[in-house]
Amino acid sequence: DAGVTQSPTHLIKTRGQQVTLRCSPISGHKSVSWYQQVLGQGPQFIFQYYEKEERGRGNFPDRFSARQFPNYSSELNVNALLLGDSALYLCASSRTATNEKLFFGSGTQLSVL
Amino acid sequence: GENVEQHPSTLSVQEGDSAVIKCTYSDSASNYFPWYKQELGKRPQLIIDIRSNVGEKKDQRIAVTLNKTAKHFSLHITETQPEDSAVYFCAASMGNTDKLIFGTGTRLQVFP
Numbered sequence: 001d002a003g004v005t006q007s008p009t010h011l012i013k014t015r016g017q018q019v020t021l022r023c024s025p026i027s028g029h030k031s032v033s034w035y036q037q038v039l040g041q042g043p044q045f046i047f048q049y050y051e052k053e054e055r056g057r058g059n060f061p062d063r064f065s066a067r068q069f070p071n072y073s074s075e076l077n078v079n080a081l082l083l084g085d086s087a088l089y090l091c092a093s094s095r096t097a098t099n100e101k102l103f104f105g106s107g108t109q110l111s112v113l
Numbered sequence: 114g115e116n117v118e119q120h121p122s123t124l125s126v127q128e129g130d131s132a133v134i135k136c137t138y139s140d141s142a143s144n145y146f147p148w149y150k151q152e153l154g155k156r157p158q159l160i161i162d163i164r165s166n167v168g169e170k171k172d173q174r175i176a177v178t179l180n181k182t183a184k185h186f187s188l189h190i191t192e193t194q195p196e197d198s199a200v201y202f203c204a205a206s207m208g209n210t211d212k213l214i215f216g217t218g219t220r221l222q223v224f225p
Contacts, residue, residue, distance in 0.1 A: 004156075033212075042119075042202045042215030043157065056212045090156070098211045100145055104156040 002026070004093050004105035012111045013081050021076045021108045025093030031055075032074040033099060034066055037088040037107070046089075049074055050097040078110075086112045115140060117205050119216030126193050126223055134219045136203035137185040145206040146179060146186045147213070152199045160201075161188070193223045 005024045013019050025032050031050040035043035045058040049068035063079045072093075078085055088109050092102040116139040126132050138146075147162035163170045163177045163186065170177050174193075179186040186205075190197055200220050204213040 035215075040218070042117075042204070042217050043213075045212045045214070048212060058212065098145070099206060099213045100147070100162070101159060102147070102213070104149075104158070106156045 004091055004103050006089075006091050006105035006108050008108060009106065010109045010111075012113060014113050015081055015083060017081050017112075018077065018079045019081060019110060021078075021089050021091075021110075023074045023076070023091030023093075023105060025072050025074075025091075026103055029093035029095050029103070030072055031094045031097055031099075032068055032072065033092045033094075033102065034074070034076045035090040035092065035104075036060075037090055039087075043090055046076070048099065055097060081112045083112050086110060115207050115214050117203060117214045117216045119203050119219060121219060122217065123220045124222070126221070128193060128195060128223055128225050130193055132188075132190045132193050132197070132221055132223075134188045134201055134203070134221070135185060136187070136205070136216050137183075138205040138214070139184070140205065140207050140214075141184065143184075143205040143207065145211070145213075146177070147204050148177060148188050149202045149204065149215075150199045151202065151218075157202060190221075193221075195223050195225055197221060198223045 033048040034046040047066040048056040088107045091105045144165040149157035151157040176189040203216040
């Protein structure tokens with residue numbers, strides 16, 4: 001079985017642009033969470049979606065938004081990019097609505113110039 | 114506020130020795146405590162987890178202990194091997210939303 005897949009793997013944008021990151025969960029997993037990982041730090045929670053409903057949101061500005069599709073895949077959108085948005089964006093999936101037994105994807109490395 | 118502190122930030126041990134990483138959390142409602150291993154350039158991988166109704170859990174060379182009263186939990190790796198070298202992250206669930214708050218990571222180096 002395929003693990004959590006994310007695309008693209010790398011992305012370079014300039015300040016003010018918008019970006020969309022994509023995630024496909026493990027088959028059978030209905031929960032998708034998004035995390036931001038800055039170099040040298042632990043992942044920071046951005047969003048969780050379960051059964052297409054937002055279940056949790058971290059301390060991120062409204063420039064960050066996400067959605068989950070009927071096939072449980074998910075997109076993370078970031079508008080008006082800032083230099084500080086440069087990070088590794090990780091998607092994780094799990095079977096249940098809780099954040100237990102999270103399986104992470106390899107991430108999208110976003111660089112904002 | 115929501116916070117997970119992790120110590121030490123770096124840890125160097127000789128192959129065969131034990132390694133211990135400690136974390137403290139702030140939310141008394143936290144009930145789930147996973148540990149993730151992240152090798153350089155790779156995804157975080159769950160290595161062991163514990164729920165608040167259990168004090169200790171073991172899986173081969175890895176064990177986790179939880180002290181709910183003191184709000185701290187620890188990862189113990191015995192008989193360390195060079196392939197254990199990685200960054201280890203602890204995390205705690207925040208009671209009202211179940212979201213995971215991660216520690217800042219411990220870089221473990223195991224020297225042959």
